[in-house]
Amino acid sequence: MQTERAPVRGTVERVRPRDTAVSVRGLRKTYRSRGAGGTARVAAVDGLDLHVERGEIFAVLGPNGAGKTTTVEILEGFRDRDAGEVSVLGEDPARAGRAWRARIGVVQQDSRDLGELTVAEMVGATARYYPVPGEPAEVIEAVGLTEHARKRTRALSGGQRRRLDVALGIVGRPDLLFLDEPTTGFDPQARRSFWDLVTGLRDDGATILLTTHYLEEAAYLADRVVVIDHGTVVASGAPDSLGGPDARTPLVSWLDGGARRSLRTDRPTEAVARLAREIGGPGGEIPGLTITRPTLEDVYLDLIGGGRTAAEEGAGTGAETSAGSSDESSEARR
Numbered sequence: 001m002q003t004e005r006a007p008v009r010g011t012v013e014r015v016r017p018r019d020t021a022v023s024v025r026g027l028r029k030t031y032r033s034r035g036a037g038g039t040a041r042v043a044a045v046d047g048l049d050l051h052v053e054r055g056e057i058f059a060v061l062g063p064n065g066a067g068k069t070t071t072v073e074i075l076e077g078f079r080d081r082d083a084g085e086v087s088v089l090g091e092d093p094a095r096a097g098r099a100w101r102a103r104i105g106v107v108q109q110d111s112r113d114l115g116e117l118t119v120a121e122m123v124g125a126t127a128r129y130y131p132v133p134g135e136p137a138e139v140i141e142a143v144g145l146t147e148h149a150r151k152r153t154r155a156l157s158g159g160q161r162r163r164l165d166v167a168l169g170i171v172g173r174p175d176l177l178f179l180d181e182p183t184t185g186f187d188p189q190a191r192r193s194f195w196d197l198v199t200g201l202r203d204d205g206a207t208i209l210l211t212t213h214y215l216e217e218a219a220y221l222a223d224r225v226v227v228i229d230h231g232t233v234v235a236s237g238a239p240d241s242l243g244g245p246d247a248r249t250p251l252v253s254w255l256d257g258g259a260r261r262s263l264r265t266d267r268p269t270e271a272v273a274r275l276a277r278e279i280g281g282p283g284g285e286i287p288g289l290t291i292t293r294p295t296l297e298d299v300y301l302d303l304i305g306g307g308r309t310a311a312e313e314g315a316g317t318g319a320e321t322s323a324g325s326s327d328e329s330s331e332a333r334r
């Protein structure tokens with residue numbers, strides 16, 4: 001369990017465990033689905049464990065159908081589970097009451113049916129459900145909808161509707177905010193301001209549980225990520241350490257007689273110096289040299305079995321590298 005230093009009166013410090021926001025053990029959910037061949041059972045969530053600490057942004061990643069939305073809906077109290085222990089802000093969502101719900105903010109995957117109300121009316125009406133809501137005009141400003149505040153919600157664009165969903169999710173000033181693919185349809189600028197908004201909420205003490213297919217979003221926002229596939233956890237950790245240290249080993253790549261060659265090494269400077277001596281042109285210039293460090297997306301794709309092929313990495317030939325006899329610990333020919 002992670003700990004934080006908590007100052008105690010005087011000069012003595014003690015170590016205390018951080019609070020838990022969400023705890024899940026052995027979660028299971030099976031659906032019946034009807035198809036041409038009769039009724040089949042789909043294990044959407046298959047023995048899932050999660051631990052989210054208060055005050056962190058926690059991202060749940062996984063391919064389509066991995067079980068993310070089912071899991072999140074169970075945590076939100078909107079879906080029953082078949083088995084497993086679930087605690088959200090100290091309560092079981094299947095039994096929690098109105099006071100618990102007022103502490104939870106939800107932005108679901110699908111936009112709500114919005115109808116005739118204006119943005120300002122909708123946010124104002126939603127605020128009244130909560131004991132200590134945010135100021136509607138400030139919330140509308142925070143999601144960048146001020147100039148559309150008097151517009152009827154049915155007249156909003158897709159990205160503007162999504163921003164309104166976010167406004168409705170945060171207007172109750174939740175302790176725990178669920179964001180299920182919140183930035184789908186956002187333009188790049190809106191996505192950036194949304195990221196600032198989310199980090200601001202975290203800095204104000206909220207816990208955020210985010211599902212997203214945008215890996216750069218998870219890399220930017222999340223304190224920790226979990227990758228799930230077929231309803232179970234395949235990896236978890238901080239975005240920059242997911243998959244273990246070898247997963248981020250840099251790739252040095254260059255052209256040799258027209259063929260692209262590459263070398264994985266945790267000492268790229270040394271490899272480049274050797275290449276410059278051995279195959280470098282005038283001034284030691286190495287043709288087509290690139291050095292890349294795998295991104296969260298690369299690591300994710302490897303974890304779920306959709307990693308880059310040698311061809312995608314530009315190796316093509318599988319030829320041995322001239323630096324291939326190096327003693328670099330994590331060398332791999334591509």
Ligand SMILES: Nc1ncnc2c1ncn2[C@@H]1O[C@H](COP(=O)(O)OP(=O)(O)OP(=O)(O)O)[C@@H](O)[C@H]1O
Nearest residue numbers: 031032033042044063064065066067068069070071
């Ligand atoms: N109401 C339902 N009835 C039957 N099967 C369902 C139902 N909801 C989800 N499933 C199935 O359960 C599995 C997990 O679905 P879920 O929506 O939780 O995945 P997801 O990770 O959120 O996917 P996506 O990234 O596409 O949103 C899928 O195989 C899906 O087809």
